Amino acid sequence: MKNIVIGVVALLVIVGGVIAVDRMGGDILKRADRPDDVTITALVGGEKIEFLRNEGILKILDQRYGITLDARKAGSIAMVTDKPAGDIDALWPSNEVAAEIYNNRHGKPVADELIFNSxxxxxxxxxxxxxxxxxxxxxxxxxxxxxxxxxxxxxxxxxxxxxxxxxxxxxxxxxxxxxxxxxxxxxxxxxxxxxxxxxxxxxxxxxxxxxxxxxxxxxxxxxxxxxxxxxxxxxxxxxxxxxxxxxxxxxxxxxxxxxxxxxxxxxxxxxxxxxxxxxxxxxxASHPVIALNTKGKRLIEALSDEEIQEIAWREHGFRSGLKDRLTDTSAVEIEGLxxxxxxxxxxxxxxxxxxxxxxxxxxx
CATH class of the missing domain: 3.40.190.10 (Periplasmic binding protein-like II)
Structure with a gap:
């Protein structure tokens, strides 16, 4: 009888653990596999500030990718005109011409990629x-x-x-x-x-x-x-x-x-x-992330996350940069869209x- 009770308790512990992991969306397992935690400093266009304050976005960046983002508002042209300070890991302006201007003035960055459009x-x-x-x-x-x-x-x-x-x-x-x-x-x-x-x-x-x-x-x-x-x-x-x-x-x-x-x-x-x-x-207005180092490149990978892209449209109105993604305008109850x-x-x-x-x- 004692062995049966011990077995039942052990089973309940295992089931409880599975439920806990499931309720957290599997993030416990993902955290074990993710890279080390890092703080990434980026200059970003003002139109993206609210997007980067979204708790859902911050949670995905933290729990799935180990990223804490220090986002600093800057004009898209101003940020690529002057040489970025040494503590800046990435630039996130609001058009591809800004990326071209950066290339012309400062040379090719580590990487750049479009994230979404408006x-x-x-x-x-x-x-x-x-x-x-x-x-x-x-x-x-x-x-x-x-x-x-x-x-x-x-x-x-x-x-x-x-x-x-x-x-x-x-x-x-x-x-x-x-x-x-x-x-x-x-x-x-x-x-x-x-x-x-x-x-x-x-x-x-x-x-x-x-x-x-x-x-x-x-x-x-x-x-x-x-x-x-x-x-x-x-x-x-x-x-x-x-x-x-x-x-x-x-x-x-x-x-x-x-x-x-x-x-x-x-x-x-x-x-x-x-x-x-x-x-x-x-x-x-196509929003490219310009990675100035490996940390900036890691930000590109995180922002390309499909769930982040979905939140970008559903809550902030950015049309997806993912190939062949259709924008569901019925999800936004605003006329004339x-x-x-x-x-x-x-x-x-x-x-x-x-x-x-x-x-x-x-x-x-």
Whole structure:
């Protein structure tokens, strides 16, 4: 009888251990197999800060890969322009041109790889979207607002048209599409590339195109006055200050998706007032991690984790960088979100973009 009791107790201990491991998702076994713990320091674009504060992401990095991430916010262009400090293991800007600029200035890194994508969009308000539809610049197709004549929108700014002239009676001043500083931040940088392409007849702008249209590009951005250095900062100010201060801004698609998911009390207001405009064509903001050493390379491997990629879309609106992954837009209860982004053009090359940066900010 005593042997039977001992056997039952032993069996319960074994079963309990199996249940405990199962409830932890197998992480006990994974921790035993993973590399040693390491702290990785990375400069990252401001639009990814909330993603890197996600407890689910931090848990996967820690328990599955042994990584504690020290993420420091920096402008995507600024981080690749200057030589990174010796304690920086990786850079995570928001476009492939930034990676090219790094290569041109500092040489090839240990590794670089795209992690996920987000198209460049414009954020505006319902009265402005309605006026732009009347002007033939914007069309609503399948509940998505598209800028079908990006060149015409650019010309509204260059011609210094008043808002009242295009039918927005409540606004004072000139039409403006506000962006971050192209010499500091990726969203502004990509927008300047899109403008260069549009001024070049809708083809990818080269060095000669930039020389030809440089004064016009300068004039466009000079008309904006002060420009923010962070995509996250300009988006927060857009929401905080409203239509009078920020009628139209340039940003990333994921910014509104992320805010919408995280802030339930604002969802009805966003549905009623906030409009996302998709330029046709737009430009992909593809987010490459640039590994400066072996620790940075380890971060690339961790961020490519399938579960991390799923959280990136489901909770932060980043479209997956994994090959052939389909984005389930029904998982995000926000209107005006296209299932696929089909009208996309490449950015000008790194040399052309560096010329544009110098035109806008000679000290860059």
């Amino acid at each position: 198209p460049i969009v414009m954020y505006t308000w319902k009265p402005i979207a309605e006026a732009l539809i009347q002007q033939g610049i914007v069309e609503k197709q399948d509940n998505v607002f598209y800028v079908v004549d990006t060149q015409a929108m650019i010309q509204l700014v260059l011609a210094k048209k008043d808002w009242k002239e295009i039918g927005v009676k409540a606004l004072w001043g000139k039409v403006a599409v506000q962006s971050t500083n192209p010499a500091k931040s990726n969203s502004g940088n990509m927008f300047s590339g899109l403008i260069a392409n549009m001024l070049s007849g809708g083809r990818v702008a080269g060095l000669q195109d930039v020389a030809t249209h440089g004064p016009t590009i300068q004039s466009f951005f000079k008309s904006l006055g002060h420009m923010e250095h962070s995509s996250g900062d300009i988006f927060r100010k857009y929401l905080d200050t409203g239509i009078g201060a920020k009628p139209i801004i340039v940003g990333y698609e994921n910014q509104l998706v992320e805010f919408f998911i995280a802030n339930e009390r604002y969802r009805d207001l966003i549905r009623k007032e906030v409009i996302t405009l998709y330029p046709q064509p737009t430009i992909w 296209p299932k696929t982004i089909t009208s996309v053009m490449p950015m000008p090359g790194a040399e052309a973009m560096e010329k544009i940066i110098k035109l806008i900010d000679p000290d860059a």
